Amino acid sequence: MLHLVNKSPHDGCNLDTATSIMKDGDSLLLIEDGVYGAIKAGKAASLLEGRSVSVLGPDLAARGISEDKLVDGITIVDYAGFVDMVTASDNVQSWL
């Protein structure tokens, strides 16, 4: 299963819920304001520990977040990569 989070980790509890419900083998893709959750020094970074996490590159660039600020081991994907992740998953859960 692919989990999508598009809200800031400080705006509601979407990232908390998504990361706590994820199973082994599930993936998490952070998009739009969700990409703020990938900042290493941020309070929300610990939620991503042990998870398979990707982040949408164009949304990072728009928000001025450089790659060196991200949690270690995170994958940056473009829109084509986003589509690949969706088609590779049997289901997609959007935590709107």
Added chain:
Amino acid sequence: MPETKKLMYINRKAPYGTIYAWESLEVVLIGAAFEQDVSVAFMDDGVYQLTKGQDTTGIGMKNFSPTYSALGDYEVNKIYVDKESLEERGLTLDDLQHLVWEDEDEDYAEKDSIRLVSRAELSEVLADQDVLFNF
């Protein structure tokens, strides 16, 4: 001459996920044209509005972040950034744009517009305002 009021615009939302940030910036610039005593505060996710190096070409939205550097020209030079909000988000002052204004009383010396403040300091500034606008 109408009375000058102390207006403060409080920004608490990230820049591109909603329209609040851009709308606020437009209202701040309009308000500044009426020669009021304007302050702007950035707290919670609002601190993300000021990050430097924003490049929106990949998401098809207008990058309005360069406009913040025009605030000084409109004599909007009291820009308060909440320190706790920055720290919680893993950011420092170095991650933000360097916003300045020119002080015409001191031979147009360039001065910093951003004031990094604690919650307690921000609380004092808030209490001193006549009108608060929230975005």
